[in-house]
Amino acid sequence: QVQLVESGGGLVQAGGSLRLSCAASGRTFSTHSVGWFRQIAGKEREFVAGISWGFSTILYADFAKGRFTISRDNAKNTVFLQMNSLKPDDTAVYYCAVTRGVVDTEATAYGYWGQGTQVTVSS
Numbered sequence: 001q002v003q004l005v006e007s008g009g010g011l012v013q014a015g016g017s018l019r020l021s022c023a024a025s026g027r028t029f030s031t032h033s034v035g036w037f038r039q040i041a042g043k044e045r046e047f048v049a050g051i052s053w054g055f056s057t058i059l060y061a062d063f064a065k066g067r068f069t070i071s072r073d074n075a076k077n078t079v080f081l082q083m084n085s086l087k088p089d090d091t092a093v094y095y096c097a098v099t100r101g102v103v104d105t106e107a108t109a110y111g112y113w114g115q116g117t118q119v120t121v122s123s
Contacts, residue, residue: 001026001119002024002025002032002112003025003112004022004023004024004065004096004097004098004112004113004114004115005022005024005025005095005114005115006020006021006022006094006095006096006114006115006116006117006119007020007021007023007048008020008021009094009117009118009119009120010118010119010120011021011085011120011121012119012120012121012122012123013121013122014086014087014088014090014121014122015085016086016121017083017084017085018083018086018087019080019081019082019083020036020078020080020081020083020094020096020117020118021078021080022034022036022078022079022080022081022096023076023077023078023109024077024078024079024098025042025077030053030074030077031076031100032053032098032099032100033050033051033052033053033057033098033099033100033101033102033103033104034050034051034070034072034079034096034097034098035047035048035049035050035051035056035096035097035098035099035103035104035105035110036048036049036050036070036079036081036094036095036097036110037094037095037097037106037107037110038090038092038093038094038095038098038114038119039092039093039095039106040046040091040092041092045095045107046061047059047061047105047106047107048060048061048062048064048068048081048094049064049068049069049070049081050070050100050103050105051071051072051079051103052102052103053074053092053097055072057102057103057104058070059103059105061105063089064076064090065066067083067084067085067086068081068082068083068084069081069082069084070082070120076092076123078093079096081094081096083119085121086121087121088121088122088123089121090119091119091120092119093116093119093120094115094116094117094118095114095115095117096113097110097111097112097113097114098110098111098112099111113123
């Protein structure tokens with residue numbers, strides 16, 4: 001079992017920045033790939049960014065490229081999502097998730113999920 005807790009969400013003005021954290025406990029976290037997803041109200045959960053356990057693979061959704069940066073500190077069992085130049089369209093609940101496999105853009109590939117953190121971007 002892996003337990004995940006997201007934090008760092010909040011209310012920010014358009015153009016601002018937030019840094020989300022995903023803290024893991026339980027089974028060895030450093031051998032899992034981690035993904036960030038978001039769910040906008042009324043829409044399906046969508047992939048934001050992902051990072052493999054050995055840092056060899058980092059993927060971003062097109063909307064995240066150039067604005068968001070994913071990183072991880074395996075020693076601290078934590079993955080981060082730095083979000084810059086935020087837009088009102090980024091308003092969503094952000095989730096982190098882990099998989100024993102490679103980084104995947106499909107939510108169904110991930111077996112463990114956090115409870116989510118709300119990000120609200122005002123115009």
